[in-house]
Amino acid sequence: MTPDALTTLINATWPAQTMRDVSGWTLRSTKDAGSRANAATATKAAKPEEHPLAAGAQRAIGQTPLFMVRQGEEALDAHLAQAGYTLKDPTVCYTAPITAIATQRAPPVTCFEVWPPLATQLNIWEAGGVNAARAAIMDRAAGPRTTILGRVHNTPAATAFGAVHGRTAMVHAIETLPAFRRQGLARLMIRALAFWAQSHGARTLALLVTQANAPANALYTSLGMTVAARYHYRIHPVPVTTHTAASACCEQTR
DSSP: OOHHHHHHHHHHHHHSSSSETTTTEEEEEOSSOSTTTOOOOOTTTGGGHHHHHHHHHHHHHTOOEEEEEEEEEEEHHHHHHTTTTTTEEEEEEEEEHHHTTTTTTOOTEEEEEEEOOOOHHHHHHHTTTTOHHHHHHHHHSSOEEEEEEEETTTEEEEEEEEEEEEEEEEEEEEEEEEGGGGGHHHHHHHHHHHHHHHTOOOEEEEEEEEEEEEEEEHHHHHOEEEEEEEEEEEEEEEEEEEEHHHHHHHHHOO
16 A cells, blocks of 8 residues: 555545645644644655654644654655654554455344444543544544444443545444453454445455554454555654744744
């Protein structure tokens, strides 16, 4: 998967609240919604050595400068590292043909397609760190979308979100309550999402996971998913403050 294709897929299935171009850099802003919906990415017009232009624009709106660095962007990575930006969350994009995942339906009353998500699903996500700002992202996905509610012994135990863009479905926010982990529920929900996506014309299933999440990486490879792309973030070591944001704003207007 090319860097542009990956970014387009993320933008469509996990859209930031705002996106704008600054001198060839795509800036995203979604308060309290994590890196994916707030990182800057370089377009073909961007020059790696001009990353301070994007960083200044981020600080001007109260963001700590954060960049997504994709495969093939080694020059940008080197410039950011030299400027003191620290490495954050190396991430893997896995993909598989839908037909390889949609092979076996979940047992009855185990996985349910639900849209919009129920309060109990929002509670499961909240417990796992998927807050209201992240849940609101799901509402913004423009294409077909759904959630899966996973149950164990008639008890809500897990949830996941999926959205389709073109011929690809991307799975986001897979979360299982601690008491119900290691019972195969995540595997069942992924298969359920694959069946749903297949019914909406998708031919490929994709998802993102940090390299550090060993259990999730093992699950996805056991499903036959393979690595299609990698990226990581670079974040400025000095967090933004009200003072620095005001200073950056002044610099922009001089």
